[in-house]
Amino acid sequence: MRKKVIAGNWKMNKVLSEANGFVEEVVIKVPKSDNVEAIVCAPFPYLASLVEKSKGSDVKISAQNMHFEDNGAFTGEVSPVMLKDIGVTHVVLGHSERREYFAETDETVNKKTHAAFNHGLTPIVCVGETLEQREANETMNHVGDQVKNALEGLSNEQVAETIIAYEPIWAIGTGKTASSEDANEVCSHIRNVVKEVSTVETAEKVVIQYGGSVKPANIEELLTQSDIDGALVGGASLEAESFLQLVEAGTK
């Protein structure tokens, strides 16, 4: 059985004291279970401190983006070498907000996915359609292409280790969740696409998360679906208590 992976994406929120306080509380209270993994995706300035605070616990710390180069003249950027060096384990790549506001493309997501593996980081690759694409029945093609492009050139072992987050853009921060059946239909399509570009065994191992207005009240139903292996959560991951409830749902 695939593990459930619950990741809280704080986006551009919190000051240092709030970030530290959250992780201090979560490491004490996080449910001990082999069925679930808890990840906190925090802004760059807090990562080193949060890695220290989470040491020896079951909580993993993730970045929300990175550059694909190891170092160089890229003012304002952060490299995979830097993240690995401070003990970060995961990195969110290709979030729709980065695609929309910061010119992230399938090509840069693919380069970053390779860079993550080259430095021992686990990528959480985000894909998802706009409302217009959904209404034009383009969801499956669009999401399928995003997945294929992100995974291009990876070994089957690397594909198996990749976490894919399906986040329909119209459901992010809007309070509108995809119905669990609709979300599962796309997640199951993603698994089929992974199968096409790798092997059946690889596709069975890939963790596929759903994201978009996930909260304690709706996560359990989402996680009962066959191809939803976790959640990437924005708003409802900002309070420790709510994040802990989401992780708890993953243990069941």
Ligand SMILES: O=C(CO)COP(=O)(O)O
């Ligand atoms: O974008 C998301 C997580 O990456 C989802 O955000 P919300 O949970 O706030 O809708």
